[in-house]
Each structure stands twice: as C-alpha cells, then as structure tokens.
Amino acid sequence: MSNDHDLVLERTLDAPIDLVWKAYTDPEHLKQWFSPKPYEISECELDLRPGGIFRIRMVGPDGFDTGHGNAGCVLEVVEGQKLSWTSALGPGYRPAEMGEGCESFPMTAIITFADAGNGKTAYKAVALHKNAADMETHEKMGFQDGWGTTAKQLAEYARTLSVNA
C-alpha cells in the first residue's frame, strides 16, 4: 500500500452521524446528493453488504451520461462507521470491465464516519488507485472540487432527514 496513490478528502459535516449514514447508505437518499450539481444521479443501486452491487448512473445538463453506469461492488459495511466499495469488481466480486471517462480506471473508495460531537460528523473519503497515473487522472477530473461539493450536499441533505423516518 502506498499513500502516494491515494486521494483524500476530509470534512466536518454539520449533520448528525446517524442521518449522514442514512443519507449515504439508502440508494433513494444517495441519489439526492451524490453528484455535484447540476449533475444528477438518474439511477442508483446499492445493496449494502459485502459483494453487493453499487451502481450509479450520472447525467448532466451538457448531455453527459455515464450510460448504464458500471456496476461496482460493496466491500465493507460497518454500520454507522465505514463503507467501502470498488469499481474494480462488480457484484458478487466479479472483475469489472472498465468504462469511459470517470469510469475508465478502477478505484476503491473507503468512506469513514465518526461522531464529532455537537451534532456534527467527521467524514473522510479515501480514493485508492492502482498507480500514480490513475490518481493524477482522477485529481485532474476535479476530485477535490467534486467530492468536496458532494460532501456539502451530503450534510445539507442529511439535515433534512429525521432519525426514524
């Protein structure tokens, strides 16, 4: 493992951890904030168990469309604390075909959540790449802006949820 192939985003979200977890792990919620506006998620599948599918189809006002969205694979689920998935594998751990654009290189995302007190959540997203070239490609695509924007959207959306709903 070499950290020079990782991209990292850390934010303190102004929303309680149980709502952030809910917003992240329910596909109907995730659709609402996962793409930086004006891009939208038109389809989302998330089967929250190791080996389960994670698939999003992103579309944009400029005609941008990831097609069906490559099906990725959930790797780790630690309730309220951690969610990892990869695009290197599809559901059932089958090696995945790479797609185009932001789906052209394999990536593993490791997302962790911690209670930061006062109704806030410490949020950390690490994107693992196989080499420096893929990491740089992802960085130039606007990783920090894109994932930073969605982190804000996640907090805003999570605040609209209630714990038991």
Added chain:
Amino acid sequence: MSNDHDLVLERTLDAPIDLVWKAYTDPEHLKQWFSPKPYEISECELDLRPGGIFRIRMVGPDGFDTGHGNAGCVLEVVEGQKLSWTSALGPGYRPAEMGEGCESFPMTAIITFADAGNGKTAYKAVALHKNAADMETHEKMGFQDGWGTTAKQLAEYARTLSVNA
C-alpha cells in the same frame, strides 16, 4: 453475474474438511500443494481476513517465474466453509496492476468446502472473469488440468496433517 464467464472445478476430496481447510488457509501448508508439480510455490503470503494479502510466487523447472507474484486480496473468509480472493485488488482493497502470463487478467476465485461424509470433502472452485475472452484465455492455459491437479495435491497433502498440529 453471468455464468458464461466462469470456470468451475468440483471434486470430492478424500480428506476430512478440517484438514482441507487447514491445508488451504495456512500459507506454509498452501505452498506445499498449490501449484501443479513440477511447478512450485517459492513464496506465499496469506492474511486470512477480508482486505488481507494473498500473494504467491510460482516457479518452474523451465525457468518459469512469476517474479514477485502480484499481490491479491482476500474478500471473504467463512471458517471451514468458504474462501474468496481476487487479483483485481491488492491488499487493503487497492486496485491492482495486472502482471504477465497467468497474472495478465483479473480473476476472482470463490472456493467452497462442505463435509461429504466418511472423511471426505466436497470442494468447489469457481474462477470469475470479467468477460468471455479472459475466461477462454484462462481455460486455454489449462485451468481444468492445473486446478484439477492441485485439487488432488490438496487432498494428498491434507491427509498428512493432523487436526491439532
């Protein structure tokens, strides 16, 4: 999941399941049978937990050598029942660089064990590929012969072990 991208090997091994599991999951044991003779495993690392490393270096009398052996990743461990790993990811779930020869395409192996009674073990190995081309490449490399031979070696080696050793 499409079964037309899988290769499957099923055998009833003449060895008890606890010894088969031990022979499969301890890297010192695994080295003894995992490559079809006269090929040998010169190095083996297996960290038996999801996200742990699985790496073998195979060498042969004809100068065949996989180099350092690409580091793969353990995906599932169900004690005595199931072991899954992939070469599409390395340890810690980082997307893996592909290598050469038998390491040139990503593969996920799903190995299951069941007690077949009378001291025998039902053994099933499924190799998942991303597409038909990779599956055919693997098949032409001699999947059935190679994995069939190692299944025999696994049973022979497991019988030399004792449960508590």
